Amino acid sequence: MIAFLLAQTIAITGGTVYPVSGPKIENATVLIRDGRIAAVGTSVAVPAGATRIDASGKWVTPGFLDGAGQMGLREISAVNNTNESSVSGDPVAASFNVLEGINPASTLIAVNRIEGITTTLAVPNGSLILGQAVLIDLDGRTIEAMRVKSPAAMVADLSEGSKDAGGGSRAGVAQRLRQVLNDAREYGTRRADFRRNQIQNLSASAADLEALQPVLRGELPLLVIANRRSDIETALRIAKEYKLKLILAGVAEGWMIPDEIAAAGVPVLVEPLDNIPSYDALGIRYENAPLLAKGGVKIALMETATENTRDLRQEAGNAVASGMTWDQALRAVTLTPAEIFGVADRYGSLEAGKIANVVVWTGDPFEFSTGVDHVFIRGRDIPLRSRQTELLERYRTLPPKY
Numbered sequence: 001m002i003a004f005l006l007a008q009t010i011a012i013t014g015g016t017v018y019p020v021s022g023p024k025i026e027n028a029t030v031l032i033r034d035g036r037i038a039a040v041g042t043s044v045a046v047p048a049g050a051t052r053i054d055a056s057g058k059w060v061t062p063g064f065l066d067g068a069g070q071m072g073l074r075e076i077s078a079v080n081n082t083n084e085s086s087v088s089g090d091p092v093a094a095s096f097n098v099l100e101g102i103n104p105a106s107t108l109i110a111v112n113r114i115e116g117i118t119t120t121l122a123v124p125n126g127s128l129i130l131g132q133a134v135l136i137d138l139d140g141r142t143i144e145a146m147r148v149k150s151p152a153a154m155v156a157d158l159s160e161g162s163k164d165a166g167g168g169s170r171a172g173v174a175q176r177l178r179q180v181l182n183d184a185r186e187y188g189t190r191r192a193d194f195r196r197n198q199i200q201n202l203s204a205s206a207a208d209l210e211a212l213q214p215v216l217r218g219e220l221p222l223l224v225i226a227n228r229r230s231d232i233e234t235a236l237r238i239a240k241e242y243k244l245k246l247i248l249a250g251v252a253e254g255w256m257i258p259d260e261i262a263a264a265g266v267p268v269l270v271e272p273l274d275n276i277p278s279y280d281a282l283g284i285r286y287e288n289a290p291l292l293a294k295g296g297v298k299i300a301l302m303e304t305a306t307e308n309t310r311d312l313r314q315e316a317g318n319a320v321a322s323g324m325t326w327d328q329a330l331r332a333v334t335l336t337p338a339e340i341f342g343v344a345d346r347y348g349s350l351e352a353g354k355i356a357n358v359v360v361w362t363g364d365p366f367e368f369s370t371g372v373d374h375v376f377i378r379g380r381d382i383p384l385r386s387r388q389t390e391l392l393e394r395y396r397t398l399p400p401k402y
Contacts, residue, residue, distance in 0.1 A: 015055025063118025096131030252281035258295025290323030
């Protein structure tokens with residue numbers, strides 16, 4: 001039975017296909033075989049015995065990829081026993097990888113995937129250096145089945161949330177981060193001396209310093225949370241000093257310095273629904289995402305509220321309403337995040353050979369009235385059921401009163 005399902009061929013026919021890597025294709029077919037996209041176009045031959053899905057009048061896109069949240073790592077944010085995204089103790093937790101804390105049976109997974117979210121970044125919580133984020137697909141009975149990339153990024157915090165790690169000062173946070181990076185450099189060249197205790201005391205454990213080696217080599221990106229303009233500039237400065245592969249997240253005041261961010265070649269993750277000022281971002285505004293895009297910054301959209309990761313399409317719709325083009329917004333929730341996290345060879349667009357994460361929509365996915373007809377993850381047609389739909393069905397008809 002399992003072998004049959006893996007070998008299943010599915011043809012999504014007659015829809016308007018948005019490959020993202022190229023222009024939309026009217027009345028097209030997306031052919032899925034063995035969990036991957038076999039062909040896309042208007043003249044695709046459908047093999048005998050293939051399962052046909054009529055998408056006439058519907059829109060077909062890649063599954064959406066969200067670069068934020070703690071999917072599978074938490075159920076209820078206020079209930080500590082349901083949270084697996086952080087380790088207590090030292091604010092330097094570079095060796096902490098969240099992968100084995102993920103619960104494939106999390107009720108939040110089904111709630112969000114049936115609305116078009118097929119892949120998410122599971123991000124650690126903490127202070128200063130939070131740990132290693134992993135990229136997962138929202139289907140699979142085991143962690144191995146869900147894993148897309150682990151680690152996908154090392155996460156650090158230069159926002160107001162990390163001030164305690166610097167003794168209550170942003171300058172102290174930057175100083176501490178530089179100290180850890182310097183010590184990681186020294187550890188990388190003097191491991192033997194470290195093991196023989198013939199080296200000065202370093203600012204982090206051997207495990208954490210070892211985990212930072214791929215970051216220093218530019219092999220693993222450092223995802224830095226920063227919202228205030230000055231914090232963004234600090235992150236850019238540190239990345240240049242240490243030749244790091246930087247990703248910026250939050251970037252609420254990024255619209256003030258798009259040229260600097262673009263010149264550094266640094267991609268950003270942004271929430272277009274945010275516009276409430278705080279001391280961390282007095283200059284926040286709805287137009288942040290379109291202004292960054294206009295300035296030439298590579299931009300992906302994100303939804304940090306894990307329970308409502310499905311709101312990513314609303315984030316995209318608001319970005320369009322604020323000035324992004326529709327095509328830019330679609331790319332910002334599909335191919336661009338796949339590029340940022342180094343999986344664009346497998347994810348993010350509808351092309352032959354890529355993983356078959358595909359969504360069939362009743363219309364424009366960025367419109368409130370649009371529904372989801374089918375969600376495919378790795379070629380599997382996901383049942384459009386969740387705890388919420390089951391509760392709806394259970395209580396749709398109430399029993400008569402006695």
